[in-house]
Amino acid sequence: VKSDHxxxxxxxxxxxxxxxPLIYQHLRLLEIEEKRRxxxxxxxxxxxxVTIGMREVLVDWLVEVAEEYKLVSxxxxxxxxxxxxxxxxxxxxxxxxxxxxxxSMLVASKFEEISPPHVEDYCxxxxxxxxxxxxxxxxxxxxxxxNSELSNPTPKTFLRIFIRAAxxxxxxxxxxxxxx
Amino acid sequence: xxxxxxxxxxxxxxxxxxNSLLLYISSHNCEISLLLFVAIWETQNTQAKVQxxxxxxxxxxxxxxxxxxxxEKNKRGFFEGRSLITSKIxxxxxxxxxxxxxxxxxxxxxxxxxxxxxxxxxxxxxxxVNSKHQTTMVLVYERMEMDLKGFMCIYPxxxxxxxxxxxxxRQILNAVSFFHSYNLIHGKIKPENxxxxxxxxxxxxTDFIWPRSILNQDSGDPHEDSTYNYMAPEILIEQKQYxxxxxxxxxxxxxxxxxxxxxxxxxxxxxxxxxxxxxxMGTPHEETWPGIDEMHPHSYIYSRSxxxxxxxxxxxxxxxxxxxxxxEVSLYDDHETYFAKVFSLALMPNVNNMGIFL
Numbered sequence: 001v002k003s004d005h006x007x008x009x010x011x012x013x014x015x016x017x018x019x020x021p022l023i024y025q026h027l028r029l030l031e032i033e034e035k036r037r038x039x040x041x042x043x044x045x046x047x048x049x050v051t052i053g054m055r056e057v058l059v060d061w062l063v064e065v066a067e068e069y070k071l072v073s074x075x076x077x078x079x080x081x082x083x084x085x086x087x088x089x090x091x092x093x094x095x096x097x098x099x100x101x102x103x104s105m106l107v108a109s110k111f112e113e114i115s116p117p118h119v120e121d122y123c124x125x126x127x128x129x130x131x132x133x134x135x136x137x138x139x140x141x142x143x144x145x146x147n148s149e150l151s152n153p154t155p156k157t158f159l160r161i162f163i164r165a166a167x168x169x170x171x172x173x174x175x176x177x178x179x180x
Numbered sequence: 181x182x183x184x185x186x187x188x189x190x191x192x193x194x195x196x197x198x199n200s201l202l203l204y205i206s207s208h209n210c211e212i213s214l215l216l217f218v219a220i221w222e223t224q225n226t227q228a229k230v231q232x233x234x235x236x237x238x239x240x241x242x243x244x245x246x247x248x249x250x251x252e253k254n255k256r257g258f259f260e261g262r263s264l265i266t267s268k269i270x271x272x273x274x275x276x277x278x279x280x281x282x283x284x285x286x287x288x289x290x291x292x293x294x295x296x297x298x299x300x301x302x303x304x305x306x307x308x309v310n311s312k313h314q315t316t317m318v319l320v321y322e323r324m325e326m327d328l329k330g331f332m333c334i335y336p337x338x339x340x341x342x343x344x345x346x347x348x349x350r351q352i353l354n355a356v357s358f359f360h361s362y363n364l365i366h367g368k369i370k371p372e373n374x375x376x377x378x379x380x381x382x383x384x385x386t387d388f389i390w391p392r393s394i395l396n397q398d399s400g401d402p403h404e405d406s407t408y409n410y411m412a413p414e415i416l417i418e419q420k421q422y423x424x425x426x427x428x429x430x431x432x433x434x435x436x437x438x439x440x441x442x443x444x445x446x447x448x449x450x451x452x453x454x455x456x457x458x459x460x461m462g463t464p465h466e467e468t469w470p471g472i473d474e475m476h477p478h479s480y481i482y483s484r485s486x487x488x489x490x491x492x493x494x495x496x497x498x499x500x501x502x503x504x505x506x507x508e509v510s511l512y513d514d515h516e517t518y519f520a521k522v523f524s525l526a527l528m529p530n531v532n533n534m535g536i537f538l
Contacts, residue, residue, distance in 0.1 A: 022361075106282065107288065110282075110284075110285035111285070111288050111292060132280055136279070139283065140277075147295075147308075148291040148292050148295060149292060149296075150292035151295075
């Protein structure tokens, strides 16, 4: 987990504490908004070709990609939420699933990262299974479907808040929390 | 006329707008990928009617189904348009999507954030229209009348009224504090990014970017001379960590300009900008700005100058305004006191419901 994401917020932290209840409330409202949530049963209802196992493999692979390109964990969480939202309405064939994965990660990294990897990097990591044009095309489709509403809170967002609240009293930070 | 593989869309424009559109096309043809335009002049009796056929890569099916262009707003790619469905006036901004890299990262951030930010003094993004082949995107904003720069030029007498200045300043501060309450820094507050309705004096802040893209400029914005004039010294000395104070600095610069009509710190380059700031606010040293020697080890190259009196530089501003300005453009201030002071001064209890602070 990179710490400079936090460093960039730096001294805004103090201000944040004052607004904390308001920010939390706002995040909760965003989280429960229907349009930002995937269907709970999209695998059975929407998908014909893709299975739970394939999604599992995809997510595992994306974790490795995120490590390879040193992406912050927020990017990874966002990627997976975009994938789930897209799959909730589009029936995808299994050979396009990885394309959705990299395009989602492309969008998420553009949203979250300071210097996001290039499209070329994402093509390379798929062993050039897809062309740059395909990745960009999928990115466009994804953005259109998501209506550019990309800033949905992820489990990571809430974990961060809860951990900070839990550590409020202790002077030194607990190392096991640092890895979250 | 035009022959080619792409469809041709005819667009009828009222005569008075013809010049501005042609001007726009000639100055921006590469940028917005207008490929070709043909103007046909038809003279009917005394009234000249102009028909311009635009053939462009984006005004194919999408945009023209929903919006018609009326005129160019300014040189930065803003158009005024009308929705064909609701016949409301909107502002259109066209952006090119990179064929290899896709949608620029800065744009993704801007769009997704603008979707959420809802404030009377922040521009509303109504919708994003994609072209079929993902080559361009058109952002549809609510109507914007004119930017503050233009407003100050066209209505110089209106701006001399302290009432107007207070109403406008308060709205800018409202927008800025709204950004800050979302933990966001605007980072690019300047008169060109502030739009004003001349009749109602409603003000809207636009061109929202994330602070990180100040350092990592991938948005491909053409270099604008005036950008530096509103930049806080901590950006100019390339300090690594920014606070929301940098927006307060920019607001101070805009505030002073509203009074004097000229930038408070006019300069053309980064170096001259710092020089100008230090010559007015005094060259910082360890006592006035703790940590400056470490952050900017070469500060000795600037000649030592003492702070000047802002009352002389910004004549016509009442004492309370001078106090406010002094805080806004102070070189160093602890972040929290910054906020507390500026907002308590600007949003003092003696603010009436017209939004005027006294």
